[in-house]
Amino acid sequence: MSEARDAILGGVRKALAGQQLGDRSEASVDARLDGRPRGIIPDRVAKPHDALVDLFVTMAEQVSATVVRLDGLNDVPEAAAQFLADHNLPAALRLAPDPSLEGVDWTARPMLEVSRGPARPDDVTSLTASVAGIAETGTLMLASGAGSPTTLNFLPDNHIVVLHEGQVVGAYEDAWDRLRAAGGPPRTVNLVTGPSRTGDIEQIIQLGAHGPRRLHILLIADGADGGP
Amino acid sequence: MQPTSLAFKDRARDAVTDAQLQRALLNMKPGFQQRRAATVAKLPEFEALRDQARDIKNHTLANLDTYLLRFEERVVANGGQVHWARTGREACEAIAEICRRAGARTVTKGKSMVAEEIGLNDHLEAEGFTPIETDLGEYIIQLRHEAPSHIIAPALHLVKQQIADTFREAHTDLEADRPLSEPRQLTDEARAMLRRSFLSADVGITGANFLVAETGQTVIVTNEGNGDLTQCLPRIHIVISSIEKAVPTLEDCSAILRLLARSATGQEFSAYTTFSTGPKRAEDLDGPDEFHVVLLDNGRSAVLGTEAEDTLRCIRCGACMNHCPVYGSVGGHAYGWVVPGPIGAALDPALIGLDQARHLPNASTFCGRCETVCPMKIPLTKIMRHWRVKEFESGLAPASVRRGLSLWAWAAKRPRLYRFGTRLAMRMLGLLGRRRGRIGWLPLSGGWTRFRDMPAPQGRTFQDQWAAASRQDSGGR
């Protein structure tokens, strides 16, 4: 296919000789790729951190996610059990094998069946960690890795996500910086804003098209510098 | 997809008398227009973001060769493969070859207008594979053997009763008398049916909204989650994307993403925005073993440097068609190709040829609503006007139109004659419509008066009024 590659790139170069769109230079490309200049950041995120956390909650709830605020990781089993009971769901959780969730003591809830690994077709509810919460639109950033198989984000009907207040940032750009600080981009980054939905039938919004019908966020209070 | 745009006039005529289609099109106002307006009003930076997005994309296109090379480098560095395809045919063959080597049988697909453009499903079927559309709208039209009528809502032309009938016909292993009158029931049935496909597919094919040069990521923006199940479950993930989808960095991508969902569906952000690069890593517990990106040109490079080059900024949000009175009256199928509406009228002549698409740039009142909402500030009416001129120059316009236009041009270049003529015509038309205030028949204008009355002119010509107003203006100062 290198013939096609040369032909396309050659065609692009030739056509670009007559373009009116902007300046052409390899230096400007590399400067942009290295400098990664930020553009306009919406004013709505120019706020102190605790107000950003509130904005995150408001925005997430606006898109039909549910949020409960917890004092610490120790409260996770109870909150998860409560969510399952509230929705009449089987008392079973498929957990992401994420180190940041290792501290959670599930033995406090012996009736809850917990297992770890990627999603299986019959798993009804998953529980995962997250990289960041983006206040701008109530969006979660989830990244694939040894502790966070992507299937957990999409296959089960219900998705519970643990997010620490310290992970809440203002804009998408802040979340990318967080991810970059942790190394290069993983295989998959999911920005998740509310549960799955569709408007394909007469533009009437239905939740739970193919992905989770419910997105439940457990927001852990641990100060601005906490979190994994 | 074979263009049928030459049948625009006939199809448009049928469309306006199709009661079900008209009912479906009415959903656009509350569904798209009002939601967009409400969401845009909540972001004071929206206008500034439009200018910024235009500049980002202009810079990228002006350096497209370099950005594509950087993108390719990053994909390969992450263990993925890039395939270049000049034509739809080459892209289809590359994809079929990957499927063959993998010994694939079923192929799930996320929504991709580029895949529609190149007729990928037909090609895969002919090669013995079973492609399954998983976006709800695409799934519905695949069952009905139809083309999409809208770029983000492919089944926009249907009402729920038609969808229920389609499901009853297709899902014969379900109870025949099950209730299917509500969108909820229809959505749940499709969800259950497609689960099996997601789990059994060997290959997943998605499109791309963006190609990030910085990281080698392909990006899809969806609401249903089908695109994600399509790419995280099968052994192989293939991305089919046209070359103009490149953006430099994640910052640039985020900047344009702020416009996309708001313009498209009136959401602040779509439910799922997914960035993918390479196959699964050594430590990953799931994900595809292979990652392929097919980069398609299919006429795009030839649009650079032409009057239509601004169309390459398009992010396929659909806002222009959602707000177009012509699209709103005739729907998408009348346009006869995969991209309908104002962007179709500006882009399709460049991609499928003006001879095929010549009616489309004429299907506009030039009201300009498309441009007011286009997040990428594409001068759609300017480009349509360019195609109209081209159509005239190249002799594609029918002889009667050419003669009429030449006659008008001859008169318009002689101001005295023109003024005299228009005054005379006005007076005569005024007399003709004196009794009813409108005119039901005119010589040489049957095309207009067959469907509507022409209002009878009253008072003086525009030029006379203008002259009088200017005199008054300068006199008053």
Ligand code: SF4
């Ligand atoms: S032309 Fe503009 S409004 Fe129309 S689909 Fe493209 S980006 Fe959206």
